[in-house]
Amino acid sequence: MRAVRFHEHGGPDVLTVDEIDEPEPGYGEVVVEVGAAGVNPVDTYFREGAYDVPYLPFTPGSDFAGTVVGVGEGVERFSFGDRVFGTGLGNGMSGTYAEQIVSPTELLTHLPEEVELTDAAAFALVGTTAWQALVHHASVEPVETVLIHGGSGGVGHVAIQLANTMGARVFTTSSPDYHDKLEALGADAVFDYNRDDLKRVITEVGTPDVILDTHMDHYLQFDADIAADGARIIGVGNDTAEGSFTNIGVTKSKELRYQFMSMFNTPDQPAVLSRLSDLLTRGDVEPVIHRTYDLEEAGEAQRNVIHDGFVGKIVLVP
Numbered sequence: 387m388r389a390v391r392f393h394e395h396g397g398p399d400v401l402t403v404d405e406i407d408e409p410e411p412g413y414g415e416v417v418v419e420v421g422a423a424g425v426n427p428v429d430t431y432f433r434e435g436a437y438d439v440p441y442l443p444f445t446p447g448s449d450f451a452g453t454v455v456g457v458g459e460g461v462e463r464f465s466f467g468d469r470v471f472g473t474g475l476g477n478g479m480s481g482t483y484a485e486q487i488v489s490p491t492e493l494l495t496h497l498p499e500e501v502e503l504t505d506a507a508a509f510a511l512v513g514t515t516a517w518q519a520l521v522h523h524a525s526v527e528p529v530e531t532v533l534i535h536g537g538s539g540g541v542g543h544v545a546i547q548l549a550n551t552m553g554a555r556v557f558t559t560s561s562p563d564y565h566d567k568l569e570a571l572g573a574d575a576v577f578d579y580n581r582d583d584l585k586r587v588i589t590e591v592g593t594p595d596v597i598l599d600t601h602m603d604h605y606l607q608f609d610a611d612i613a614a615d616g617a618r619i620i621g622v623g624n625d626t627a628e629g630s631f632t633n634i635g636v637t638k639s640k641e642l643r644y645q646f647m648s649m650f651n652t653p654d655q656p657a658v659l660s661r662l663s664d665l666l667t668r669g670d671v672e673p674v675i676h677r678t679y680d681l682e683e684a685g686e687a688q689r690n691v692i693h694d695g696f697v698g699k700i701v702l703v704p
């Protein structure tokens with residue numbers, strides 16, 4: 387079977403499509419024939435060597451949706467032919483850019499017939515991230531105002547929709563090109579993140595009770611300055627090295643809570659995935675798929691996920 391791998395760390399060109407043996411499931415694992423695999427910025431961090439991989443050559447990719455074609459010992463919840471989706475691979479274990487993958491059952495759940503494999507693969511990692519941030523960590527309440535930085539991104543565009551289903555007033559930031567699309571996804575107000583007076587224009591409309599920060603390198607202090615008293619600020623994106631506080635006092639005077647998180651730490655991933663599957667089935671959240679690529683184009687897909695501007699997600703279809 388074919389799998390995308392990198393034999394050394396480097397740019398997108400180190401990705402090759404290799405013919406390798408079909409995987410065998412171990413105890414508590416299933417083999418999935420991949421119908422679609424989401425492409426996320428984190429996949430590129432492992433390829434570059436910024437994040438460790440356990441061995442080389444290595445297959446990147448966290449998200450997958452497909453059909454169970456092999457069942458290991460000790461597996462009771464899944465059978466041959468089941469439609470499933472999951473996320474969390476590609477970190478300490480081989481990833482999802484392949485025709486077949488092995489997944490521990492703790493990282494996947496069943497997928498209803500009515501949900502497209504591409505939608506499920508696009509949604510798994512970013513949906514889990516948005517769920518953990520807004521539901522688990524921030525416990526958003528219906529009357530609250532939620533600010534989502536980078537609303538056109540993979541995380542941002544599903545977080546807008548999730549916050550909307552929670553009844554919150556949703557603010558987001560993006561390039562001007564995407565404002566109409568993000569309003570159509572449920573944003574109540576969209577602000578151009580390039581504006582010099584961004585703080586002022588946001589706070590004229592409202593002070594956020596919850597902020598989902600996908601760019602902590604830019605916004606840690608910004609978040610503190612515009613947040614409502616007692617706000618929860620959930621940080622998911624980019625390092626904080628360049629973005630440290632210049633006036634940490636405001637975080638104390640406003641009693642702000644900062645929670646930095648990693649999707650890979652999600653406890654009970656199947657329970658979260660089941661919730662996400664319900665959202666997809668009801669049409670409450672609809673991932674936007676900007677483009678699909680085949681395995682041979684994985685390098686181009688990874689280049690685009692970092693460098694191209696678009697709304698939504700990129701998906702590989704083996």
Ligand SMILES: NC(=O)c1ccc[n+]([C@@H]2O[C@H](COP(=O)([O-])OP(=O)(O)OC[C@H]3O[C@@H](n4cnc5c(N)ncnc54)[C@H](OP(=O)(O)O)[C@@H]3O)[C@@H](O)[C@H]2O)c1
Nearest residue numbers: 427515536538539540541561579622623624647648649695
């Ligand atoms: N901690 C976690 O568990 C976790 C989980 C998922 C993602 N992440 C991280 O979160 C970040 C976002 O992930 P993603 O999948 O949404 O990435 P993405 O799809 O590449 O989206 C990034 C978005 O950020 C926007 N952007 C760029 N510069 C910005 C700025 N200065 N202010 C506001 N928005 C800006 C981009 O808009 P333009 O196209 O208009 O430039 C783009 O829409 C990445 O760093 C990713 O690694 C962390």
